[in-house]
Amino acid sequence: MLVEFEEIELARSGDDAAFSRIVSVYRKRILGTISRLIGRPEDVEDVAQDVFLRLYFSLDQLRTAEVFEPWLYRLTVNAAYDYLRRQRRRNESRMSDLSEQQVIMADATAGSRVDLDHQHQRRVRETVDSMLSQVSEDDRILLVLKEVEGLSLKELEQIYHVKENALKVRLFRARQRVMKAYQASEKKIAEARAAKK
């Protein structure tokens, strides 16, 4: 835990200063998690503010201070899930072009020697975002929490409020789907490159 239980209790009892201190301690981690969950840096702060807004108005529902971190993760997951669903509705039409955009971007940056590291990171972000956009929001969030954030099954159990076996099944299926999406995406990129030549 990054904060003392007393601090959480104070925030629960309506102490705004204690709440501000909690936000200050957790915001860096939450911003990082959200950026990896949604994959769009420009909207990360907006979603993170939404998470802390939800936290402020739901602190009284928190049973004990001990479960604060899974609770905060759960709020983060819910906010990211809502965001992704909104985005999916908004971008449905242009999602199919993402792989092509990715190829164009990759090719455009391939020859340049300026800031190669930065370009590589951007390519990785685009590739993973494109791949994850082909699976459901549920799968995306679960995979990012497990494979990118590195959360254990026990931690996921606390966030999702489901039994370990049910989680394993969901994870198994999500992995299958993302591997299929990865193979399809690789194939598409290879075809687009071949067509360009």
Place this chain on the structure above:
Amino acid sequence: MQDDQLQDEKLSPELIALFASYRQALPDREADPQFMPGVWARIEARRKDAWWFGRIARGFVTAAGAICLLIMGAIWLPEHSTASLYTTTYVDVVAEDSGPDDALETL
């Protein structure tokens, strides 16, 4: 589904490497200086909305209570104001109102 089978279903090495690169490409980051004021602005906005909603809800409850009282009054008052009309019998009313007829009969 068997537990062993679930455990065996791992990601391909390329995907594991890709996710690790993704983690490195998006490290934990510091918030903008306007982050905290933004959080409080949203909280204040929500509180204000809740306050207005509370006021409107209280207004509705008060109005509903007043309407209930009016309806109850409208039902209760006619019952009591007309009660005397129906407590006397027809014979009593005729007996009370028999003055002029008596006079005629004696004639």
